[in-house]
Amino acid sequence: MNGSGIDFVVVGDICQTPSIDDLAILTNTALAVGSDGSIVWQCPAEDVSDIVEAHAAQGRLQRLSKGQFLTPGFIDTHIHASQHSYAGTGMDKPLMEWLDAYTFPVERQFAHLPTAEVHSLYRRAVRRTLRNGTTTAVYFATADRQASEALADVCAEEGQRAFVGKISMDRHCPPGYCETTEKSLEETARFIESFRQRPSIVQPVVTPRFIPTCSDELLAGLGALVREHGCHVQSHMSESIDEMQFVEAIHQLKDDHHKHNPYPPCPTDAEIFDRHGLLTDRCIMAHAIYLSEGDVERLRARGTAIAHCPLSNFYFAGGLLPVRSLLRSGVRVGLGTDVAGGYSPSMINAMQHAVTASRALSIQQHHERHRLAGVKPWEPFPAGSSDTTSPALDWVNALYLATRGGAEALNMGKQLGLLAEGYRFDAVLWDVTIGDNIDFTGSESRREQLEKLMHLGDDRNIACVWVDGQVSCRRRDRPAQADCKARARDSNSVSWRADNRSAHRQMGA
Template identity: 40%
Template structure:
């Protein structure tokens, strides 16, 4: 038997970029788990359904966090004295190593998922760690909470501390296991291919991940052109590559399946052209970009090129899970450049 009901209140939402739709004392009609529509008055066919009246309260869509690192949650607000590469080495990698302990992972991830919900975030695209079992548990916790997420087991097989560096074949096999096991396990929680970034992944690993993404039609997430030190390191590792994003593209990790690249603060014009050509999404993380002195992403220019862009908290280099806060800081930094 189908569930059919309506919620009533002051409804604000966006059908298109830059334009709010406002429906005062309106109705959202829900059938099973889908929204049928937004109405100023209920149609005759809905006149007898249950109505949950929220009075003068606002009804808004749940927030979407397009880029967040779940295992870094205990570090939130710490280590903002360094730029990206030393920040990873000093603060982030030691914390992420703790997730080989499934009890520790359970404790942190339970709190993380709860606090996402508390901040009004109902959908998220999430980095886990290299640890297979901890990543599976994170996916289970999202499903149990009724929240939607793409969750990635992170891949790292080079230029990483010994305590957080995988064997290439094991990284591939663990990723494949999660893709097969969780691809259809939940309706709202799915795997996503997650090479941390080019410096931490060998060509062999990236090539295998691209093949998995294509064969199983799994989306991809990673980082791109966030910081000058990072970009210089990529150039040292791949001197023949014309630009950073071309390396992901070479291995099928740049728009061959739906792809999100975080940051894109320092993209060259050729890189922007490839983002447009391949339909890659950008996760804009203004708090993180400020906190790690990465710079101000040229979001107006990227939007003008038709690139789809969403906001991320990027915890823990972002200092809050609040997407409302991310909206505010995104507006503020846009006025500086």
Template identity: 35%
Template structure:
């Protein structure tokens, strides 16, 4: 036994429902997985409770504390953390060239990398994010520093060596020399991270990461796809994020970017494509057929997405959806903030935003999602995206949890559903009292 937690909490039961686990004992084995979830009336409850107490491994929640699965951030640009909240009024291409690329070029300095990544990973853990899917930089050494900081702060990271080799679309000072250079640096990062993992407590995963279609040559895309297959690795990129990106693919290739990425071998059940606000039915059919996940970044999409992601339509299309903060296109590292924004954006899609249009015509009917669906995206959807047994509280799953203190309002009785809603809408960083990754305390 690595840990036992006594108390109440929530886990997703489906895309629209939650399960309330009332006064149970969660037993975590020494491999960091949930061994059992025991109700008070089960035969072995008393004996295991006593065992946990005697071994000083019991965590007892107070009356207004609840456990939840750790959140899974499926899209975050780690080097952009210092820019969070800056220049969000700029068009995407200006934001990239004037703010993003100059900052990312600074990560040749490994001391700067360590300072930023230590702060970032600690902040994310403090917000209840136990797993994060990161874009790194074009510098393998810096990305290895990010992996070290994830391990130091006990966060599970899936880390991308960013590839960008097109000299016409990338700044001269922040550019891979060629497609061969992109592929070689990615392979080097994979091999060196594998070595680093031999001493890591929390194993980190390399991710094949072409930045997006405008940044990469077709030769680089195909070579990266070969590496993904050779090493059986996750893949991440951006897809149909904005009018500019969408238009680039159509103008240069006469095809949508999803089609080009698919033809290069980058669209499969290990692939996570960020944003997708402009995906059409043909794209969604491709995503469904190939098992590709969309990372929904609701805060960032307000600024750069040129549209609202139709979450319910995509889920009804049987396409998996995760949730992402997209630092620094999104200003907040909190997945709780993105849970809330995903609900708000869905309501705007349903109601419509141009009041000059008749109310019956300006919105998209049946678009609103609930907090339960947003919670599903932040937990189960993210776990499906990375193909790991996490994001749910059930036997056999990794013991990635957060313990949250609810701030009750003592005016009227609250049901378990009421408490859940309050947790989703009102939880702050200070309310997250503890975080565990594989049963090891990270906060």
């Protein structure tokens, strides 16, 4: 433990989740970040006071103030960068109609927009997520290779760790937004090659959109690319009622010669992906609401993870993901915003919805059990029966999913998701003295401060975001404040008497 190769040292508190039920708060901890972006060492500050002082003398010490602390950066395991522009609108249709009405028309345009506009659109998405503390994002771009490469370039420029996917799809796509199988594979290969020119924080991810839009030939070809390049894989799996129906319908059409069997068995999404070598231990499947027991075992055996998108699931899935039960089965789970299926790009928001979705699932299980037993929801069970309702996730569990859970899901649990020796320095600096959006009493413990931030906080409370040891985003200026009442009537009268334009400026300012 020495000073060589160290870029800077941070001294302060660190809050993180080594495991799902364990919130570790390391007070007055010193953490050294190497010039390569990794954490060289981390230990109690009093054990290394000489080294800390030496770095302070060289102007390479960041001593956190009393209201500040670090957490690992958020890992958004499922987000559509191309859909950011309409996030917050158009939440009114089932998935398959939603794609036709909103998604496909927007995504299709990316092939025809001027390069500068593509960059601008993607930059807004990347900056918005960075600002909300997302240090790693697993992105869907669009089917257009060049526009998808632009997203990768933007992530590299903005300093966000990212897995970027050019979408592959060759059937059941709308007019003007469909690839041939051959072109899809060629373009995906070129896309992967292009990453040789980029820094290692940006990586390609093979991205079949989902089973409905991918032929077996396409999936087989993508499987070969995955084996050749060792890429990560992402897609959607068993997401919604209408997607399940669509997959059943196309497979029943295909097996139409089984005239003796009106309902030929339909393979599940997991079986189809697996058939083509796409379920690997570097694969993240979004949603996965309607898994069979066999699917769960298949995901576990392959080491394939699920990107849990709780907000989006409320709208599109028609079901609630049993996160605890999947984790118990040995399936890894990360958290995702699923913009724009989820309207918010904030992982804090995703954490909050992970908890409410989990509580909704507990409610559903509780009511089903009671109804089956013929007793009211608040009545005790008949003797001999036991409560099998899973305990709901709480905010600590959600923080785990948003950080370490995501790292594990990416099979990068040794590099990301913790602030510890050997890990990359991907971190968020929280500050309870800024933002003006939460009323702190000043008597909260560090744990309670963190709890308030995870429930009530937003980007206003984030002072700085580092990725790979470098600052990617930091706050500047003073926060806007609201001047509530008291002298309002008087000051108001003044502005009425000013000319309208300046009155507007005062109001809006």
